Every structure is written in structure tokens, then in C-alpha cells.
Amino acid sequence: MTFTPFIAVHGGVGAPKVFSDGCESATARGMALLSDGQTALAAAIAAAVVLEDDGRFNAGSGSSLRIDGVTLETDAAVMDSTGKLGAVAALQGFKNPVLVAEAVTTTPHLMLVGEGAMEFASKRGFAPHPGPGPLAHQRHAEVMTAMREHDYSDIPDFWRTYDFKSDWNFERPYDDVFAMCDTIGAVAMDAQGRFAAAVSTGGSAPMLKGRVGDSPLPGCGYFAGSEGAVVATGIGEAIIMKMLSKTVYDWIAAGTPVQVACERGVALFPDEIPVGLIAVSREGTATHDNREMPTHQLSLAAR
Numbered sequence: 001m002t003f004t005p006f007i008a009v010h011g012g013v014g015a016p017k018v019f020s021d022g023c024e025s026a027t028a029r030g031m032a033l034l035s036d037g038q039t040a041l042a043a044a045i046a047a048a049v050v051l052e053d054d055g056r057f058n059a060g061s062g063s064s065l066r067i068d069g070v071t072l073e074t075d076a077a078v079m080d081s082t083g084k085l086g087a088v089a090a091l092q093g094f095k096n097p098v099l100v101a102e103a104v105t106t107t108p109h110l111m112l113v114g115e116g117a118m119e120f121a122s123k124r125g126f127a128p129h130p131g132p133g134p135l136a137h138q139r140h141a142e143v144m145t146a147m148r149e150h151d152y153s154d155i156p157d158f159w160r161t162y163d164f165k166s167d168w169n170f171e172r173p174y175d176d177v178f179a180m181c182d183t184i185g186a187v188a189m190d191a192q193g194r195f196a197a198a199v200s201t202g203g204s205a206p207m208l209k210g211r212v213g214d215s216p217l218p219g220c221g222y223f224a225g226s227e228g229a230v231v232a233t234g235i236g237e238a239i240i241m242k243m244l245s246k247t248v249y250d251w252i253a254a255g256t257p258v259q260v261a262c263e264r265g266v267a268l269f270p271d272e273i274p275v276g277l278i279a280v281s282r283e284g285t286a287t288h289d290n291r292e293m294p295t296h297q298l299s300l301a302a303r
Contacts, residue, residue, distance in 0.1 A: 004300055005034035007188040008285035009047050011057050011294035012201075013233045013276035019056050023296035026050035030188055031298045040188040040196035040229075041080040041102075047186035048076075048098040048198040059184040060096055061129070063202020066209055072129060073203060075215040076101040077111075079224040080196035087111040087216035092118055095127040098200040101216070111216060169209045183215050185222065185231035187280040191300075195229040195280060197222040197245075214239040219246035227253040227281060232265075233293065234275030242268055244277070252281050259286035266290050 007030040009023045030047035034040070052060025063072050076097035077087035086104030090113050091097050100121045104112055112120050183201040190196075199222045201215040213236020214221035222231045223245040230245040230252070239245075248265040252258055262277040266288050269275045276289030285297040 001193070002191045003189060003193045003282065005031070005040075005043075005188070005190050006280050006285045006297070006299045007031050007034060007043055007047065007186065008278045008280055008287060008297040009051070009186045009295065010184065010231065010233060010276060010278045010287065011051060012059075012183050013274045013289050013291045013293045015057060015292070015294050017292055017294050019054075020294040020296060022051060022054045022056060023294050025054075026184075026186065027296040027298050030186060031300065034188065034190055035300060037191065039080070039192075040190040040194045041078060041082075041084060041198075043188040043190065044186040044196040044198035044229075045078055045098055045102055047188075048184060048200050049096055051184040052096050052098060052200050057184045058202040059200040060098075060202075063129075066203065066211075071209055073209070073211070074129075074201065075203065075212060076198075076200040077216045077218070077222055078102050078105065078196070078198045079218060079222055079229075081194050081224050081226050081229070085110050085218060087218070088117045088121075089113040089212045089216040090117070090210055091121065093129050094118070094121045095129050096200075098198055100124070100126055101198075101200075110218075113212070114210070167208060183213075183221065183231075183233040183236075185233060185278060187224075187229040187231050187278055187285070189229070189280050189282065193282065195224045195226070197224045197229040197231050199231055213237065214244070219243050221245060223249045225249060225253065228258065228279060230262075230277060230279040232275065232277050233289075234269075235273050238269060238273050239275065244268070244275070248277060248279060252279065258283055259288070262286045262288035 009026045026047040030043035033043040074097040079085045185199040251261040258281040274291040276293040287295045
């Protein structure tokens, strides 16, 4: 039995809609692989790589700086309905963390973090990160200004009372330094009915060194199983507490229409918590968010 391939891509809740052309390019790349008979996992990863390389999205080349204005740490993960799963967290120095996450699927492990992930990526020969771009510096400057002025309209409220100076863990001194919450992601179904998800992020800002959000955690930032695939974006800590992707997947598996499941998932959060979802099942793709989120969807039959 063959199925009509689908793919959906998002560029992160909070990213402007004008970035949708990047999502279109990513979706087209993934669909080209699906059209060629390749797997859902290959298509989702290829789409994620396009967005990592774009530079405008908070992943790969466009990753956000941490509070010190120097450190870049990225998270990424891949998963499919055949049982493949690989993730990396707090990875520094590599251009395409989603490819490193894919490489983890060839090991006995499911996740590598920090220095171990970096040494693994180095031994596998992955390309180095080009360093923070102008958008990363601009975003960092905006976050620092907001924190100095106690303007939390675009920064999670828990930073209002948190004494991060006492927990400062960067090499650059605190006194020398003085909302982003985007993730990119893709979900796909191939002609064999296999589902896959791929996610990548430069983290949320502000954030301490070593902070890990929902993106590399299965069931939180992503999930893929025999009935579909789901990817989330937003405030990672809030998404983790709801196990959002697995929650939405379970609704889909129980027969909830995929669009309705995404809408129910977003409705779990108050409006002040930015969150978005994309999902795919055999009935098609769906997206929903409570903030602006560039997305694009394609099916083979609709091309």
C-alpha cells in the first residue's frame, strides 16, 4: 500500500511571517526527496538543514546568543516511526546540529550533550559553526536592553524576579555584559506511511549556559509514531511541563483530527506563553499557534 506524502515546516513561533519564503524553500527541499521515494526522516532532516543554513531563523547559523553575548549552544533532534531517535543538547561549534542528531541514531545512545556531543561531532567531521551573525547580535542587544529597563513584554515573566547574577556561569564576567523562543521544525510522511520529525534550535533568550529546552527531549519538543508526527515551538520550559508533542500525538492516535489536536494543544497555554505546533497524520498536515509563526505545507498530490 502506498500513501500520499506530506510535509510541513515551521520557522518558530515569534518569527515574522515574512520569513515564510524560507519555510517554502525548506518544504520544497523535503518534498523533492519524498517525490524521489526517500524516507520521511530524510525529508524532515533536509528541510531542517535548509532552515539551519538560512541565517534568519533561531537554529544553526542563526542561533541566539546566550546572556553573555558570546556563547552559542544549540539543541536538535530527529525521530521517526521506525524507532530511530537521536538528539544533541548544549552543542557548541557546529553548523548543522540536526545532522549531528541524525548521526546519534547510528550509535547505541539516544542523546549526547555538551563536550561529549562536541567531541562526537568533531570526530564525525561535521562542519563548524560560522559564528553569530548580525541578527544574533541584534537579538541579544534587544534582550539586554529589555532586561535593563525591566520591560518584560517580550521576555518570560519568570526573569523578572530571577537573580541570574547569583547563578552566572559564563566565562565573561557578569559586570561586563551589563525573546527569543524560536525553534525550527519539520514533520513528514513518506509513500510507505512512515512518519518523522526533525527539530533544531539556538535556544531561547535570555538563558544560562547549559540550558536545555524542549527541542531535544522526546515527547516534549517532538514525537513521531505509527499514527503521525508532531513538533512544538515556544517557551521550552512550559512545553516540557505539558509533554506537549506526546500529548498531541496521543490525541491524534485516539482519532482526533490532526488540526483539532494542534488547536487543543495550543489552548493548553495562556495567551502570554507563545506556543505553536505542526503535525502530520495520514489525513494530512496541520499547524496552529498563538503568535505569528511562518509555516509551509505541501503534499505530493498538490504539487
